[in-house]
Amino acid sequence: MYGLFVVLVAVVATAATQSCHFGSHCPSSATCCRNSLGEALVDSPGFGHFGGISLTDRSGQCTSQLSREHQICDSHCHCEPGYECYTPMSGVCCPPARCYNATWVQQQKDYWQKCMADPHCALPP
Numbered sequence: 001m002y003g004l005f006v007v008l009v010a011v012v013a014t015a016a017t018q019s020c021h022f023g024s025h026c027p028s029s030a031t032c033c034r035n036s037l038g039e040a041l042v043d044s045p046g047f048g049h050f051g052g053i054s055l056t057d058r059s060g061q062c063t064s065q066l067s068r069e070h071q072i073c074d075s076h077c078h079c080e081p082g083y084e085c086y087t088p089m090s091g092v093c094c095p096p097a098r099c100y101n102a103t104w105v106q107q108q109k110d111y112w113q114k115c116m117a118d119p120h121c122a123l124p125p
């Protein structure tokens with residue numbers, strides 16, 4: 001029993017202190033890499049700016065902390081329950097995926113699916 005406790009503490013401590021630059025460097029117990037500001041360091045090489053947020057601090061720690069509403073997310077950094085990781089439809093190149101209200105995301109997906117099938121539907125600027 002004591003031995004199991006020690007192993008668990010060791011695993012948690014290791015996960016909590018593992019440094020990273022991308023979520024893909026993190027273990028399955030703490031898949032998200034976040035910098036000191038709590039910003040998710042998503043796997044998008046070549047982009048220093050994310051929707052106005054400048055990620056100057058590109059080194060972080062692996063964590064299992066979830067992204068809150070409007071925070072950046074990806075396949076490693078998941079959203080809190082009720083929110084979905086979604087990239088808004090936009091004419092501007094490559095906005096990052098963020099956590100949005102899951103109900104709203106479903107509405108957006110339905111809307112754009114219909115829009116794509118309709119030749120008169122205007123795409124965003």
Ligand SMILES: *[C@@H]1O[C@H](CO)[C@@H](O)[C@H](O)[C@H]1NC(C)=O
Pocket residue numbers: 081082083101102103104
């Ligand atoms: C998402 O939006 C719906 C409808 O506006 C609302 O009922 C629901 O509480 C929202 N969910 C969260 C997690 O805020």
